[in-house]
Every structure is written in C-alpha cells, then in structure tokens.
Amino acid sequence: MKSYHDIAGDGGSDVIGQVVAKRAQIAESLADVRHMVAIGSGKGGVGKSTLTMQLAQALRAGGSRVAILDADLNGPTQARLGGLRTAPVVPGPRGIVPPKTANGIGVVSMGALFPESEAVDFDSVARGDSYVWRATREFSAFGDLLAGVGWGALDFLLVDLPPGPERTFQYAEFLGAAAAFVLVTIPSDVSRGVVSRAVAAMRKTPNRVLGYVENMSGYFCGGCDVVRPLFPVASPVVDLGIPRLGAVPFDPELAAACDRGATLADARRPALRAIHAVAAEVARLLEVRA
Amino acid sequence: MKFLCVLCDQPMKLVAMAPPDRGALSIVYECPACAHRVAMLTNPLETQVVTSLGVQLGPGSGDVAKCPFSGMVQEMAAGAPGTPADAAPAAITWASAALERLQRIPDFVRPMARSGIEQYARERGIAEIDEAVLDHAKDFFGM
Numbered sequence: 325m326k327s328y329h330d331i332a333g334d335g336g337s338d339v340i341g342q343v344v345a346k347r348a349q350i351a352e353s354l355a356d357v358r359h360m361v362a363i364g365s366g367k368g369g370v371g372k373s374t375l376t377m378q379l380a381q382a383l384r385a386g387g388s389r390v391a392i393l394d395a396d397l398n399g400p401t402q403a404r405l406g407g408l409r410t411a412p413v414v415p416g417p418r419g420i421v422p423p424k425t426a427n428g429i430g431v432v433s434m435g436a437l438f439p440e441s442e443a444v445d446f447d448s449v450a451r452g453d454s455y456v457w458r459a460t461r462e463f464s465a466f467g468d469l470l471a472g473v474g475w476g477a478l479d480f481l482l483v484d485l486p487p488g489p490e491r492t493f494q495y496a497e498f499l500g501a502a503a504a505f506v507l508v509t510i511p512s513d514v515s516r517g518v519v520s521r522a523v524a525a526m527r528k529t530p531n532r533v534l535g536y537v538e539n540m541s542g543y544f545c546g547g548c549d550v551v552r553p554l555f556p557v558a559s560p561v562v563d564l565g566i567p568r569l570g571a572v573p574f575d576p577e578l579a580a581a582c583d584r585g586a587t588l589a590d591a592r593r594p595a596l597r598a599i600h601a602v603a604a605e606v607a608r609l610l611e612v613r614a
Numbered sequence: 615m616k617f618l619c620v621l622c623d624q625p626m627k628l629v630a631m632a633p634p635d636r637g638a639l640s641i642v643y644e645c646p647a648c649a650h651r652v653a654m655l656t657n658p659l660e661t662q663v664v665t666s667l668g669v670q671l672g673p674g675s676g677d678v679a680k681c682p683f684s685g686m687v688q689e690m691a692a693g694a695p696g697t698p699a700d701a702a703p704a705a706i707t708w709a710s711a712a713l714e715r716l717q718r719i720p721d722f723v724r725p726m727a728r729s730g731i732e733q734y735a736r737e738r739g740i741a742e743i744d745e746a747v748l749d750h751a752k753d754f755f756g757m
Contacts, residue, residue, distance in 0.1 A: 326623055331616050335643060336628020342669040412730035413723050414752045415715035417745075420723060421757045437726050449637025449658040456659065457666040464668030468720035 349471035353419065356477040359610045360503045361534070362395075362495060366522030367515045368487030371539040372508045374582050375572065375599070376484040377405040379506075380429045381587050382596075382603035388479035391422055391430030393469065395495060396486040397462050398444050403435030407585025411436045418474035432473050463498055480607075489518065493525035501530040504610060506569065510540045511555040516562035523564050534609050535567035537602055542573040544594050551594055570602035617652065619645035626652065631671065637661050639671065706732045709744035 334340065354360065363376040373396070380390045394402035403409045408431050411423035422430030438444060446461050448454060475481060483503065485495050496505065505526060509519040519536065526533050542551040551573045575595035581588050588596060617626040626643035629651070637658025644651045656664075664671060708716065719727060734751050735743050 325620060326618055326625070328616060331618065331625040333616075333625075335616050335626060336641075337669070337671045339664070339667065339669050339671075343667060346668070412734065412751070412755055413719070413727035414731065414748060414755065414757060415712075415719045415727055416748070416752060417715065418718075420719050420727070421752050423755065424757055437723060449634070449662055453659050453662065457663045460663070460666040461668075464666060465720070465722060468668060468722070472718070472720040472723070 346467055346471060350467060353471045353473065353475055354481070354502075357475055357481045358479050360481045360483065360499065361606065361610070362483040362485055362492075362499060362503050362505050362531075363508060364485035364492040364495065364505060364522065365487060365508045365519055366489035366492055366525075367509060367518040370508050370510045370515055370519075371572075372487070373401040373405060373484050374579070375508055375537060375539055376482050377402060377429075377582065378578075378587065378596070378599045379603050379606070380480070380482050381427070382600045383480050383607065384427055384429050385591075385600070386603070386607070388607070389477060390428075390480045390482065391432070391475060391478050392482045392484060393473075394431070394433035394435065394484050395466055396484060397434050397465060398486065400433045400435035400444075402431050402433040402484055404440075404585055405582050406431040406433075408433070408436055409440075409585070413437070416474045418476075419471070420473045422473055422475070430475070430478075432469060459494070463494070466498070489522040489525050492522045493529065496526060496529040496531045499531070501532075504532045504534050506534050506606060507536040507564075507566070508539050509536055509564070511538055511557070513558040513562055516558075516564060520562050520564055523566055533566050534606055535569040536564055537569050538571040540574040541571035541598075544573045544575045546575075546577060569605050570598050572598040572602070615654075617643045617654070619648060619650055621645075621650070622647040624648075634661065641671070706735050706740070707742045709742055711745050712743045712748055715745065715748060 363372050363379070365372050373394075376392060380392050384390045392402050392406070394400045403411065406423075406425045406429065408423045408425065413436070414421045420432065422432050423436060424430050434444060446454070446458065448457075483495070483499065485492060492505070492507075496503065507519055507522055509515045523533065540554055543554040544551050554574055573594050575593055578588055578593070578595050591597065591600065618624070619626050622645055624645055624647045626645050628641060629644045630642040632640035639654075639656045639661050641654045641656075642651055643654065716724060716727060731743055731748065731751055734754070735741075735747060740747055
C-alpha cells in the first residue's frame with residue numbers, strides 16, 4: 325500500500341503549494357530591500373519598539389531609505405511612534421503604499437488599522453480554542469503584510485518583534501537567514517537572563533545576531549546634564565555572549581516625544597548620540613559579511 | 615493530508631466541497647480508478663487550524679480564508695459614530711484597474727483601504743475611483 329510520501333500533491337487543495345507560493349510572494353516583495361534587521365529581545369518592556377523607531381530615525385538621518393514593519397500584531401506601537409495612527413491605507417501598483425513619517429520613514433503597523441481601544445481579534449469558528457491556532461494565524465497575517473506591501477527599494481527594513489524568547493526564535497525561522505537580529509535588554513539581571521535565553525534560542529537558527537543594545541542604561545537628568553544609574557549593577561553580570569552594540573540612557577524627554585509620535589531635534593542628547601552610534605555600528609556590521 | 619483508496623492503492627482526488635456549515639467543512643474525495651467516494655468532515659477546530667495557514671481549501675472555497683478580522687471590522691463599523699442609516703453616503707464606484715490594486719493588498723487591510731479611499735473621493739466629489747485617484751491620494755497623504 326502506498327505511503328504518504330509515495331503520493332505527489334495533496335489531493336486537491338495544494339495547501340503546501342499555496343504556502344510555497346506565499347513565500348515566493350514575500351521574496352518578491354522584499355527583492356529590493358538590502359538589509360532586513362529584526363529588533364527583538366525575549367523580554368517585554370525593554371524599549372524594543374522605541375529603539376526601533378529611533379534607530380530608523382538615525383539611519384534615515386544618515387541618508388538611508390528606511391521602513392519599519394511592526395510585527396507585534398497584538399500590541400502594535402509603531403503607528404503611534406511614527407505619528408501615523410490615522411494614516412489611511414492606499415493600494416499602490418505593488419501592494420499597500422507604506423505611510424511615511426514626516427522625514428520619510430515608511431511604517432506599516434496594525435496600529436494604523438485598529439484603534440488602541442480595540443483588542444486585535446481574529447475571526448474564529450471555534451471559540452475558546454485560540455491557543456491552538458492563534459500563533460499560526462498571526463504568522464499568516466504577518467506573511468500577508470510582508471508580501472502585500474510595496475516596500476520598494478530600501479536600505480533597511482526594520483522589523484519590530486513582539487516579546488518572548490520563543491517568538492524571537494519563531495520570527496527568525498519565518499524571516500529566514502536573510503534577517504539579521506539586534507536584541508535589546510535593560511541592565512537588570514532579570515532582563516539579561518531572559519535575553520540570554522533568546523540568544524540561546526537564536527543559536528539554533530542560521531540568522532546573524534549582530535549584538536545587543538543595553539537600553540535604559542542609566543537615567544539622563546536634563547537638569548544636571550549627567551547620566552545617573554537607573555538599575556543596580558549585578559555581580560557577576562549575566563554574559564550574553566554576543567557583542568554589545570551600545571548603551572542608551574533613559575531620557576524622559578525622548579520618551580515624551582515618542583508618545584507624541586515625534587523625536588527630539590537635539591541630537592547632542594546622550595540618548596540620541598548613543599542611538600546614532602548603534603545605528604552606525606549596525607550599518608557597518610551589515611556591510612561586513614559574517 | 616492525503617486520501618488513499620486502499621482497494622485500488624490509488625490516491626483519491628478532491629472532487630467537491632460543500633459550503634462551510636457552522637465552521638464544519640465537508641470535502642468529497644473520489645478514487646480515479648474505481649470512482650468510490652468518501653467525505654472528510656471537519657469539526658470547527660480542525661477547520662480553524664487549517665485555515666489559520668491563510669490557505670484556500672478546495673475549489674470555490676474563497677469564503678473560508680477571507681479577511682481574518684471581518685468580525686472585528688463589522689463591530690467597529692457598527693459602533694462608529696457617523697452616518698445614520700437613512701442618510702447613506704453617495705455610492706462610489708471603482709474602475710477595474712483600481713479594483714485590481716485593491717484586490718492585491720491583504721484581505722484584512724482591504725476594508726480599511728476601501729472606506730478610507732472612498733471617504734477621500736467623497737470629500738472631493740469624485741464618483742469613480744481609478745488609478746489616478748489612488749495616486750493623488752498617495753501624494754496627498756505624503757506617501
């Protein structure tokens with residue numbers, strides 16, 4: 325009697341063929357993207373999204389063509405950070421035309437589609453079982469976004485990932501080896517411990533991990549013009565085993581600007597100087613093959 | 615998933631699929647050698663798991679993999695402040711090329727795209743949306 329592998333195709337629906345076709349659409353949509361960089365962490369609340377937008381701003385300030393895809397479908401923030409919460413969706417010749425920030429960063433985020441008062445809710449014919457299928461549905465929707473946007477020619481496509489070491493790993497598998505990763509932590513040992521798990525998970529993928537950014541690395545007091553410690557220094561510090569790309573202090577004024585969908589004009593502030601240095605290092609590393 | 619006619623040792627072919635019934639699917643397979651037919655009946659959870667891949671099942675099953683947020687979109691539209699039912703906005707038509715563009719974007723973005731562009735057109739007294747209108751909208755919104 326024939327076994328599964330003796331029979332070509334699946335009898336009619338060609339489910340695998342459809343999935344392969346979707347992958348081809350994604351590849352075609354990203355054909356003119358030079359570098360895809362996923363910003364992840366493993367830990368939530370460490371400032372991934374803010375850092376993603378500010379890295380995009382720094383890269384854009386350097387003359388690069390930059391766009392952001394908000395992969396956090398359930399807690400999207402990039403539309404707000406980019407000041408694009410009410411941006412309309414315009415169908416272009418090659419898919420959605422990405423709405424742009426005032427300085428030309430394309431931003432695609434579910435936050436522009438659904439108001440913040442709404443939980444993102446997938447249709448289901450089987451209520452009460454979403455834990456079984458939800459992740460699959462989310463990746464399908466994420467793939468639709470990757471394939472359905474006219475990204476055009478970009479130097480950098482930054483992908484803002486949702487939290488969770490397992491999610492970081494899953495997105496690495498989904499995006500494939502072409503996506504480089506930057507991980508974000510805060511100085512606390514708790515955070516470094518979780519990010520360490522994400523680093524361990526990433527070792528099982530072919531993706532290049534450029535390094536990590538230590539966010540909230542001190543607190544910038546604008547009144548005193550100094551950076552003061554924000555977290556106690558643990559001893560010994562959890563070694564993440566990947567390069568540190570930079571350390572960004574917490575700046576309340578930058579946080580307030582981000583909430584307004586803006587950034588700060590004064591590039592001399594320590595946080596922005598640090599972010600620009602990280603952006604330059606990311607760009608440099610991407611030009612050097614691993 | 616594949617189906618094998620054990621008697622003929624032949625893979626069976628999908629020949630028909632009934633419309634979804636309360637989340638359940640009925641998919642009929644036939645052996646090309648002996649014409650014996652069997653039906654695969656899925657429960658709602660099984661249907662949900664497969665359609666979560668974002669794929670179409672069988673011929674003419676477009677409804678199964680439609681916008682994954684249609685319930686949410688309908689709720690938002692029903693709760694939106696705005697036009698009373700007896701003051702329906704003027705109808706807007708879409709030229710075929712513009713409609714093709716709309717069809718190329720993801721299902722779950724399409725309702726927002728359609729309503730946003732139609733509002734843009736309505737505000738400008740435009741009765742038909744063509745590619746030029748879409749391009750103007752793109753420029754107008756600074757994209």
